[in-house]
Amino acid sequence: VAHVKPPNHRKEQRASIRFKTTLMNTLMDVLRHRPGWVEVKDEGEWDFYWCDVSWLRENFDHTYMGEHVRISHFRNHYELTRKNYMVKNLKRFRKQLEREAGKLEAAKCDFFPKTFEMPCEYHLFVEEFRKNPGITWIMKPVARSQGKGIFLFRRLKDIMDWKKGTAGKKLTSLEAQPARNTVNPSGSHDTRSSDDQKDEIPVENYVAQRYIENPYLIGGEMCVSYIPLRAWLYRDGFARFSNTRFTLNSIDDQYVHLTNVAVQKTSPDYHPKKGCKWMLQRFRQYLASKHGPEAVETLFSDMDNIFIRSLQSVQKVIISDKHCFELYGYDILIDQDLKPWLLEVNASPSLTASSQEDYELKTCLLEDTLHIVDMEARLTGREKRVGGFDLMWNDGPVSREEGGPDLSGMGNFVTNTHLGCVNDRKEQLRQLFRSLQGQKKTPN
Secondary structure (H helix, E strand, O other), X not given: OOOOOOOOOOOOOOOOEEEEEOOOOHHHHHHHHOOOEEEOOOOOOOOEEEOOHHHHHHHHHHOOOOOOOEEOOOOOOHHXXXXXXHHHHHHHHXXXXXXXXXXHHHHHHOOOOOEEEEOOOHHXXXXXXXXXXXXXXXXXXXXXXXXXXXXXXXXXXXXXXXXHOOOOOOEOOXXXXXXXXXXXXXXXXXXXXXXXXXXXXXXXXXXXXXXXXXXXXXXXXXXXXXXXXXXXXXXXXXXXXOOXXXXXXXXXXXXHHOOOHHHHOOOOOOOOXXXXXXXXXXXXXXXXXXXXXXXXXXXXXXXXXXXXXXXXXXXXXXXXXXXXXXXEEEEEEEOOOOXXXXXXXXXXXXXXXXXXXXXXXHHHHHHHHHHHHOOOOOOOOOOOEEOOEEEEEEOOEXXXXXXXXXXXXXXXXXXXXXXXOOOXXXXXXXXXXXXXXXXXXXXX
């Protein structure tokens, strides 16, 4: 989660929390209904700000924040959430693992499709393309969402036509970056002032990625801080589907290949009440009935590996700040061999509900995120579960309650994750806060 206080350290409890946000969706409902939280508008002082990335870029350097203040993004969150930076960081991390721990350990990072940044890696891409003629590739703008600007192709001519559109133009980053011309102390990507950007023609970077045939897309939510690396994984999520039967015969049909709700809801076959999602629990049960529980355990364990390795790949380049936390949405595609592939990580997963079921899931997710951020200073810092969130990493792997730490080195360790399992969050929260109340009443 966000900055979480270490064990045995108690923050001063606050009578009321002043919050601010510009997002008028499920989030606003949750913030307004939270006991003791008061909305602040315009320039009023705030304790908690669920900001958008543009506010971060323009204001982070110029805003004084008290010890207790929290905001909803890390300053250079884009190291993980821009498609090209994510792949660069993962490739660098894989090379580092190979040097330090060998090829077997590095192979645990082989969970993202072969990817090239365009146009700067165009020649490398062409070399790879010619090795495997006839396969399908997908082109994605690095800094857009909801399926905008994506297209599939099989011919080099299609990519050459795209490249002509960028020739002779200066490329500029359209994603949030720090406003000042500063050097990132971690030595990561360059930053440019907004004045420099105004003089450039805004042509987007793309990534060309090998396309993977697959019937399912699933998304997991997690809450993170970086130093120490502390990650909570939410039990609920959605498996997203296309309403149109899958085929590679029509690579121009976005309704076949893109499961984004923003795309699917414009399909003539879309049913608003049914939507194009399953709850993750239903999806997990379906897979278990078809492939057996062991195969499903392996799949979900492989996804745990994706969550942790991707976070570790940016741990040293993210500018960590005790005021920041991040709620990430992971897009993972599963192929026919039940191998999960990381497609992208969202810094601003959609908090707008597309159905009643979606609204209920997002409301619970956001309530539990606020419990973990713990503005009210109720937690001890030793919790392994808060509502629907399970602590999966705390400067090292966290074990499930039923299995102790694996001291034998024989591989008995089971990570404390329950993605797609029963989410009895209401009962868990009741017990948690009852026990915390009891601890306060007990004299030291």
